[in-house]
Amino acid sequence: MSVKKVMVIGAGQMGAGIAQVFAQASFDVVLNDVSEQSLENGYKGIEKRLIRNVEKERITESEKEEALNRIQTTTNLEDASDCDLVIEAVVENMDVKTKVFQQLDQVTPKHTILATNTSSLPITDIAAVTERPSQVIGMHFMNPVPVMKLVEVIRAIQTSDETYRLVNETTKQLNKVPVEVNDYPGFVSNRVLMPMINEAIYTVFEGVAEPEAVDQVMKLGMNHPMGPLQLADFIGLDTCLYIMEILHEGFGDSKYRPCPLLRKYVNAGWLGKKSGRGFYVYE
Secondary structure, X not given: OOOOEEEEEOOOHHHHHHHHHHHHOXXXXXXXXXXXXXXXXXXXXHHHHHHHHHHOOOOOHHHHHHHHHOEEEEOOHHHHOOOOEEEEOOOOOHHHHHHHHHHHHHHOOOOOEEEEOOOOOOHHHHHOOOOOHHHXXXXXXXXXXXXXXXXXXXXXXXXXXXXXXXXXXXXXXXXXEEEEEEOOOOOOHHHHHHHHHXXXXXXXXXXXXXXXXXXXXXXXXXXXXXXXXXHHHHHOHXXXXXXXXHHHHXXXXXXXXXXXXXXXXXXXXXXXXXXXXXXXXXX
């Protein structure tokens, strides 16, 4: 079996980015969302990025048009009925994700691989709600998807070698680098990144330094391209809190306890760049 047609569920920043890289790699893509407005926004975002790539001479005008023509949009999950791979990129909520996977299990062909772009939730639990657990896997793309090379390919305990092999090969066709990871809370990326961000927030909470100073230390002293607090604002402080809670619950270790200041900011609606205010103020 080879992957020829892909559905991406969720037309937000991650889902639209995933759809774009598949379309640019010559796959037929169906972009799905519950809202027509979300689909329109997602498609326009793809178009805007491709136009920018043409202007920067990274791709040609004809390559842009070919990629856009490979993408169709739909609000109907049943349009996955002829897809070889489905990648779910909806809200990071286990109840929502399991419902999507139960539906996909009913409407997709028996050979279809079902993947999730979750950044922290257990793949094993998601696989267990389907009748094809050996064909369920994690494909955790990094943000922004068209730019970042890494894809964490996460094996649930049930994932077959054949499923892993096919997803690994497909990821390489996207000009991405797949890295095999086993199914533990936060996988590798967020298990390492989020405690660092959480500790940076503690240094502000405890009065060790102001946010600007913390970020300067990490950028100039550790050669990070972006400071941890600015990065947290870009990720979304609500997302950071949610992942820390997953880590804390999953490992039961106090070192993963979310900083009270992080929780306070989220409760205040200070979610970072998307809300206009987090550790920094955004116009």
